[in-house]
Amino acid sequence: MSAPLLKIEGLHAAYGAIEALRGVDVEINEGEIVTLIGANGAGKSTLLMSMCGKPRPTAGRITFEGRDITGLATHQIMRLGIAQSPEGRRIFPRMTVMENLKMGAVVTDPAFFDEDLDRAFRMFPRLKERQGQRGGTLSGGEQQMLAIARALMSRPRLLLLDEPSLGLAPIIVRQIFQVIREINAEQGMTVFLVEQNAFHALKLAHRAYVLAGGRVQMSGTSAELLGNEEVRAAYLEGGH
Amino acid sequence: MAVADLNAATRPAPATPFQAALKDAALVALVAMALAGPIVGLQTVDRGGSLTVDARFAEVAVGIVIVFFGRLGLALSDRGLRLPSYGIAAGLAAAGFLLPWPTDLLGVLAIAAGAALVIRGLAGQYGAHRQSKAALATETDEEKADRLRRLFTRGLGFLLLAAAVLLPMMPFANSYILDTAIRVLTYMMLAWGLNIVIGLAGLLDLGYVAFYAVGAYTYALLSKDHGFGFWGALPLSGLFAASFGVLLGFPVLRLRGDYLAIVTLGFGEIIRIVLLNWTNFSGGPNGIGSIPRLTFFGHPFVRNAPEGVVPFHQLFGLDFSPLHRSIFFFYLILVLALVVNVFTIRIRRLPVGRAWEALREDEIACRALGINPTNTKLTAFAIGAMFAGFAGSFFATTQSFVSPESFTFLESAMILAIVVLGGMGSQLGVALAAILVIGLTEAFRGLAEYRMLVFGLGMVLIMIWRPRGLLSHRDPTILINSGKGVRP
Numbered sequence: 001m002s003a004p005l006l007k008i009e010g011l012h013a014a015y016g017a018i019e020a021l022r023g024v025d026v027e028i029n030e031g032e033i034v035t036l037i038g039a040n041g042a043g044k045s046t047l048l049m050s051m052c053g054k055p056r057p058t059a060g061r062i063t064f065e066g067r068d069i070t071g072l073a074t075h076q077i078m079r080l081g082i083a084q085s086p087e088g089r090r091i092f093p094r095m096t097v098m099e100n101l102k103m104g105a106v107v108t109d110p111a112f113f114d115e116d117l118d119r120a121f122r123m124f125p126r127l128k129e130r131q132g133q134r135g136g137t138l139s140g141g142e143q144q145m146l147a148i149a150r151a152l153m154s155r156p157r158l159l160l161l162d163e164p165s166l167g168l169a170p171i172i173v174r175q176i177f178q179v180i181r182e183i184n185a186e187q188g189m190t191v192f193l194v195e196q197n198a199f200h201a202l203k204l205a206h207r208a209y210v211l212a213g214g215r216v217q218m219s220g221t222s223a224e225l226l227g228n229e230e231v232r233a234a235y236l237e238g239g240h
Numbered sequence: 241m242a243v244a245d246l247n248a249a250t251r252p253a254p255a256t257p258f259q260a261a262l263k264d265a266a267l268v269a270l271v272a273m274a275l276a277g278p279i280v281g282l283q284t285v286d287r288g289g290s291l292t293v294d295a296r297f298a299e300v301a302v303g304i305v306i307v308f309f310g311r312l313g314l315a316l317s318d319r320g321l322r323l324p325s326y327g328i329a330a331g332l333a334a335a336g337f338l339l340p341w342p343t344d345l346l347g348v349l350a351i352a353a354g355a356a357l358v359i360r361g362l363a364g365q366y367g368a369h370r371q372s373k374a375a376l377a378t379e380t381d382e383e384k385a386d387r388l389r390r391l392f393t394r395g396l397g398f399l400l401l402a403a404a405v406l407l408p409m410m411p412f413a414n415s416y417i418l419d420t421a422i423r424v425l426t427y428m429m430l431a432w433g434l435n436i437v438i439g440l441a442g443l444l445d446l447g448y449v450a451f452y453a454v455g456a457y458t459y460a461l462l463s464k465d466h467g468f469g470f471w472g473a474l475p476l477s478g479l480f481a482a483s484f485g486v487l488l489g490f491p492v493l494r495l496r497g498d499y500l501a502i503v504t505l506g507f508g509e510i511i512r513i514v515l516l517n518w519t520n521f522s523g524g525p526n527g528i529g530s531i532p533r534l535t536f537f538g539h540p541f542v543r544n545a546p547e548g549v550v551p552f553h554q555l556f557g558l559d560f561s562p563l564h565r566s567i568f569f570f571y572l573i574l575v576l577a578l579v580v581n582v583f584t585i586r587i588r589r590l591p592v593g594r595a596w597e598a599l600r601e602d603e604i605a606c607r608a609l610g611i612n613p614t615n616t617k618l619t620a621f622a623i624g625a626m627f628a629g630f631a632g633s634f635f636a637t638t639q640s641f642v643s644p645e646s647f648t649f650l651e652s653a654m655i656l657a658i659v660v661l662g663g664m665g666s667q668l669g670v671a672l673a674a675i676l677v678i679g680l681t682e683a684f685r686g687l688a689e690y691r692m693l694v695f696g697l698g699m700v701l702i703m704i705w706r707p708r709g710l711l712s713h714r715d716p717t718i719l720i721n722s723g724k725g726v727r728p
């Protein structure tokens with residue numbers, strides 16, 4: 001197998017004196033959906049944010065396409081071909097859907113815009129209907145769609161999704177996950193998914209990491225983890 | 241059937257809209273003649289104790305011509321021929337300004353008729369637009385509201401602009417009115433500049449007046465000590481103010497909200513205090529006086545020019561009037577302010593302008609999209625400062641005197657008040673607020689120091705009724721045509 005697209009080795013990160021990550025190793029290969037599950041406070045979001053440069057890792061190394069990106073500023077990392085749909089979606093509420101998408105494309109050649117916009121609207125026909133509407137007036141599900149579409153406008157090689165199911169109705173969650181599956185299958189997009197909804201995430205992903213107390217507790221293919229007693233007991237009971 | 245055909249054949253061809261309009265106008269002119277003949281045409285004059293009647297043919301004739309063309313314009317406009325209607329409006333306005341009228345009032349009437357035609361035409365267009373667009377099923381309520389609001393603001397904006405352009409030509413425009421208007425426009429320009437920093441980029445800058453001061457002093461020193469003319473010193477002052485913006489911005493732009501506000505407030509005071517105390521450089525509290533007055537491209541606005549210099553009024557063969565200078569200043573600041581306005585409107589649609597707004601909305605999301613927040617903020621800060629520098633140059637040359645007195649925190653607060661009252665980010669709102677704030681404080685001058693109370697009361701009321709400013713609406717920067725095409 002060729003070298004992984006993104007490789008995290010022995011990553012430590014801290015908020016002041018509180019250590020949130022204590023030596024995490026993660027590999028993401030091209031074309032995979034990899035998910036990171038874990039309880040509240042396990043360090044899931046911290047890991048994702050550290051990959052994006054903030055908080056800065058105190059130790060360890062992150063390489064993307066063979067290039068060391070540890071310690072780069074967030075906006076520099078995002079220009080290398082990593083895009084994220086941040087936790088809480090963070091769309092621009094007073095800007096229209098179209099303007100939000102345009103903002104997603106700031107780092108790419110404007111010549112691609114029409115083509116990328118077409119693709120985004122094919123994935124999310126809902127956004128096409130709402131293109132002139134302000135982001136803040138969209139429903140939660142539509143906002144999540146917009147956040148993902150906006151991230152994809154930068155033509156990334158790796159898409160980071162932080163809790164896309166947060167606060168959404170089960171039927172919407174299913175729709176969103178279906179789109180993520182399509183993005184991966186049809187466009188070959190590599191996806192790294194941080195999710196509390198472990199059942200859905202494991203159903204979707206090829207491989208998974210379980211994070212607890214700032215360390216990787218377990219890893220393997222999704223099927224293995226879905227069948228694992230410990231995982232079932234800790235994360236899946238009543239989870240779906 | 242045969243009867244109907246026969247009728248159709250014998251009936252005269254239907255009149256074209258133009259013919260119908262002509263007929264309509266002629267009819268109304270006839271009515272006007274019947275009315276104006278006795279009312280306007282005959283004038284009783286007291287001649288040596290006995291009352292005689294004089295005829296005033298010219299006035300009646302001119303009045304009827306105005307009525308004819310005015311009605312023609314209206315009729316054309318109502319029949320959908322808006323372009324010829326606007327042509328007539330322009331003709332009427334031009335004639336109002338240029339032709340020698342029997343009485344001034346008729347000239348004003350002609351201009352007013354032209355303005356009425358334009359308003360009628362715009363209202364008609366607005367209505368037609370509304371009807372045609374209302375049928376589109378793809379349009380959401382929000383997009384519809386956006387479009388109507390855009391039409392309204394555009395109409396009001398053009399009306400304000402027209403009023404500004406015409407102001408100096410009005411018979412009531414004396415030097416007091418013009419000076420007040422210049423003040424309003426100066427503040428409008430400053431507020432538009434600050435609007436880039438606060439309204440678009442969302443950076444609360446309480447020391448904006450510092451850049452105004454930098455521009456004014458740069459201009460004063462350049463033109464007085466180094467012999468720069470206005471057009472040479474103006475861009476340099478702007479550039480210098482912009483570099484001060486970068487200088488200040490670099491260390492402080494990592495701060496947010498309240499912290500940024502405090503630091504900028506301090507910076508504003510530092511500049512003022514340096515100017516106050518560095519006597520060798522800035523003249524200290526005495527300021528810098530006798531800054532060369534602005535000339536009309538080398539032709540000064542004076543009654544008697546020195547040898548070899550042609551004063552403005554001789555150049556155009558006019559009688560000397562101190563108003564000429566005010567009128568020139570008025571148009572100059574109008575142009576400068578409009579430059580800021582047009583610049584802002586254009587840049588909002590460019591990536592950097594959109595990035596400013598995105599930054600105001602959510603800085604973390606901006607980072608996540610690969611935007612460099614520091615650089616983006618710096619450009620906003622520098623461009624805002626540059627416009628303040630331009631305004632400062634203008635201030636220096638009109639006053640021909642600058643001192644630290646003119647650049648106190650109160651000025652920053654005033655500009656900020658205009659931006660907040662107008663609705664942060666709204667160009668038209670800021671313009672209205674500038675007129676309101678400066679105009680009202682001027683109107684209540686009779687109350688002496690109590691007028692600040694009135695000002696305060698006005699602020700409180702507006703903040704109760706319109707807590708997000710007069711026009712708080714944000715216009716989208718990308719127009720979407722019925723869900724198909726996209727216009728950047």
